[in-house]
Amino acid sequence: MxxxxxxxxxxxxxxxxxxxxxxxxxxxxxxxxxxxxxxxxxxSGRSINLAMSVRGWKALDTVGIGEEIRKLAIPMDKRTMHVNGQPIYHQYYGKEGEAIYSISxxxxxxxxxxxxxxxxxxxxxxxxxxxxxxxxxxxxxxxxxxxxxxxxxxxxxxxxxxxxxxxxxxxxxxxxxxxxxDFLDAGYKELGIPANEDGTHKLDKNSLHIWPRGKFMLIALPNLDGSFTCTLFMPHEGENSFESLKSDEEVKKFWQKYFPDTIDLMPTLLNDFNNNPTSAxxxxxxxxxxxxxxxxxxxxxxxxxxxxxxxxxxxxxxxxxxxxxxxxxxxxxxxxxxxxxxxxxxxxxxxxxxxxxxxxxMEMSSKTADSNFLLRKKIEKRFSENHPDKWVPLYSRVTFTNRPYAEALAIGDQQAAIMDEVMKIDNIEEKWDSDEVEQKIIASLNMSNSLQF
Amino acid sequence: MxxxxxxxxxxxxxxxxxxxxxxxxxxxxxxxxxxxxxxxxxxSGRSINLAMSVRGWKALDTVGIGEEIRKLAIPMDKRTMHVNGQPIYHQYYGKEGEAIYSISxxxxxxxxxxxxxxxxxxxxxxxxxxxxxxxxxxxxxxxxxxxxxxxxxxxxxxxxxxxxxxxxxxxxxxxxxxxxxDFLDAGYKELGIPANEDGTHKLDKNSLHIWPRGKFMLIALPNLDGSFTCTLFMPHEGENSFESLKSDEEVKKFWQKYFPDTIDLMPTLLNDFNNNPTSAxxxxxxxxxxxxxxxxxxxxxxxxxxxxxxxxxxxxxxxxxxxxxxxxxxxxxxxxxxxxxxxxxxxxxxxxxxxxxxxxxMEMSSKTADSNFLLRKKIEKRFSENHPDKWVPLYSRVTFTNRPYAEALAIGDQQAAIMDEVMKIDNIEEKWDSDEVEQKIIASLNMSNSLQF
Missing domain, CATH: 3.50.50.60 (FAD/NAD(P)-binding domain)
Structure with missing residues (x-):
């Protein structure tokens, strides 16, 4: 060479x-x-924190710099959901010990x-x-x-x-x-949650925090210094859009309505909102x-x-x-x-x-707050835990394996078709953890032999 | 103003x-x-003749120059199909008096x-x-x-x-x-059929001539001076591609095999092929x-x-x-x-x-030589003639009306779904012109009420 x-x-x-x-x-x-x-x-104030996962770490480890970079990262093993009027709840990303890593x-x-x-x-x-x-x-x-x-x-x-x-x-x-x-109708803006005075985090630091609100959402990823980097994703135009929030008063009113639990966490909100660009x-x-x-x-x-x-x-x-x-x-x-x-x-x-x-x-901004979606995830998770050889959830295949993304997408679409059928079972809410449901999934999997990549 | x-x-x-x-x-x-x-x-030798139809003429007539331009145009009321080993046959584009117009x-x-x-x-x-x-x-x-x-x-x-x-x-x-x-895998090259010595056309001048050959095809459109402008559409690479025809010998052999009836019509073939660019x-x-x-x-x-x-x-x-x-x-x-x-x-x-x-x-290069496709067109045509208020064929809606293209596409897709069902009727080849078929189409149309734009 x-x-x-x-x-x-x-x-x-x-x-x-x-x-x-x-x-x-x-x-x-x-x-x-x-x-x-x-x-x-x-x-520059226009960044979204990275979520490093298996593929990224592999590339870093191959040239021996993974350990060095891990020092800059905070593991997030779950989504922490902030839904108005409901208690905070968690969705774990993978199995125990699996996490994605927040890095600035x-x-x-x-x-x-x-x-x-x-x-x-x-x-x-x-x-x-x-x-x-x-x-x-x-x-x-x-x-x-x-x-x-x-x-x-x-x-x-x-x-x-x-x-x-x-x-x-x-x-x-x-x-x-x-x-x-192709541009999305939605754009984003970086905001911040500062550290406590003692340098600790104001929210659980091992979570990716989501405030899902349908067509828009706020997320927060932890930094080493105790702060969080937040990102507001929202349509550029229309109701509840960047265009519609022109004055400090409008921003405050909007925040009070949709993200009241964050107001005390974000003392620099107005400053961030006015000074950081809206990006496409x-x-x-x-x-x-x-x-x-x-x-x-x-x-x-x-x-x-x-x-x-x-x-x-x-x-x-x-x-x-x-x-x-x-x-x-x-x-x-x-x-x-x-x-x-x-x-x-x-x-x-x-x-x-x-x-x-x-x-x-769509999944992050609306479905994560949808009970049907959560039930679906629960069924998938249960089946996957009972049959880890038969069912790796799409998110895990993308995030915690090195198999090609194209394979993950293809298998994910087949899994989604099976879950669509499962969710049609009468009274699925009641018998979601029944043997009947489990057997149905196994039968469907046996029919779609191309799942065996 | x-x-x-x-x-x-x-x-x-x-x-x-x-x-x-x-x-x-x-x-x-x-x-x-x-x-x-x-x-x-x-x-420049890289053009395809135009096929002016109703939308183009309307725009010209609105500013009073349609008559002037019609003097430059030759009406083509049909496709004339040249399939190897079969007699030439015609597919009329529309009703009597309807045509598209060839213009350089x-x-x-x-x-x-x-x-x-x-x-x-x-x-x-x-x-x-x-x-x-x-x-x-x-x-x-x-x-x-x-x-x-x-x-x-x-x-x-x-x-x-x-x-x-x-x-x-x-x-x-x-x-x-x-x-x-997005580029097609196929490109094109302009070729020519000169006029007879007396200035007449060597082929029927009121036709768009097609030599459909599956993944490639040759077409010819008439000019006023007795010549035809021909276009070869063919993949850039692979078997039977522009890349595969590098020498005069290869072009001649290819032509002999696929377009033997055109060899006498195209005395300048090799010259055209070598001098005209292959375009994307x-x-x-x-x-x-x-x-x-x-x-x-x-x-x-x-x-x-x-x-x-x-x-x-x-x-x-x-x-x-x-x-x-x-x-x-x-x-x-x-x-x-x-x-x-x-x-x-x-x-x-x-x-x-x-x-x-x-x-x-796909339709021009392969389906026009496919008997199933031709039967389908025949059934459509018959129904459309019997029920002009119920069925305007897609080609006619695009070519001979001023209704929006988007509407033509939507209705065309609904018609295609109906024809897919019709073609599944047992022995459709024998009873294509029966009352049963006609009634089935009417019933299907009544079900898809959104056809009534």
Missing amino acids: QPKNIAIVGSGLAGSLLAIYLRKRNHKVTVFDRRPDIRQVKF RGVLNRKMISLAEESGAVFRFNEKVWDVNLPEAKIYTGETEKGEWKEYQYDLIFGCDGAFSRVRHKMQRRSRFDYSQ LVTMKCYPWSYWDKVVLVGDSAHAIVPFYGQGINAGFEDISVLDQIIEDHNGENWQEIFEEYQKVRKPSADAIAELSYRNF | QPKNIAIVGSGLAGSLLAIYLRKRNHKVTVFDRRPDIRQVKF RGVLNRKMISLAEESGAVFRFNEKVWDVNLPEAKIYTGETEKGEWKEYQYDLIFGCDGAFSRVRHKMQRRSRFDYSQ LVTMKCYPWSYWDKVVLVGDSAHAIVPFYGQGINAGFEDISVLDQIIEDHNGENWQEIFEEYQKVRKPSADAIAELSYRNF
């Missing part, structure tokens, strides 16, 4: 982890970013850049890539689009520059490049992801998804561990074959997690 | 017809095009530009628009992207610059702009189509479709006649409302004709 001279565009999470992987294989790595070094600037995006990104630098990658901050010559693997940087540009030539270019990727933008102008961007939520798909043996997309630049399954970072990191295995299988030679296999393997799973994430907005 | 200073980007068919419409309302109109004046250059895109475009000029529009050819300032309705033109630019300010800008629109490209960078481009087929969707009261997309720039329903030009022209009616309804005032109503009315129909056009590739 010959060491290559490689450019990575984007110093975000995918770019910095990829730099570490490529340095392990002894390539020369330069990372470009149009932004300043995130280690030297204040965070900014804190993680700073650490990852430092680790990548330690591994020998060179970072060029404040240097914006304006254009890419795909067949010659050249990139052009400069102060302005119309000003003087500097030209660099590399052997390979990796586009890790996110949902609005400049590298992909260049590929998009080619004929036969499939592309779509987009699903971006494209294909192909590579150009010859020269350029390839990794992470959000290839597949941006909405955040409702907590899988964005896990999907991006899994791109890298899968790609690395393919490089290994090809002895680091024939990059065209490597890139083609990578995109062929990853594309169906990227589409699957996009679909699952899109669907999960 | 106040006359506006308007820029149209693109001097193609939509741009030149829109110029005529806006001049009728006394606006000042300047049309920009990056290409030279098409009246002074040779055609280049010939029509030249005429439309002249008509627009006569109406008072100013054309600026060879002037490429590189950038658009959307909120200020400014456009920037110049020789190169990085060179000196000239700035123009207008009251309104209309983007009629086609599937790869620069105006839309600028809108696409906004947040919350939905966009998709794309479906492009986006939303919104407008920016404030400043900028709006019309025609292919808003909704590019594949050509298999012959509706691309009709959809683009219908945009203009619908928009004009909305301008009229608003007394030419409040352009933001005009643009918003236009996009709201047209978007569902643009999506519907995209879907119908996509589906029609």
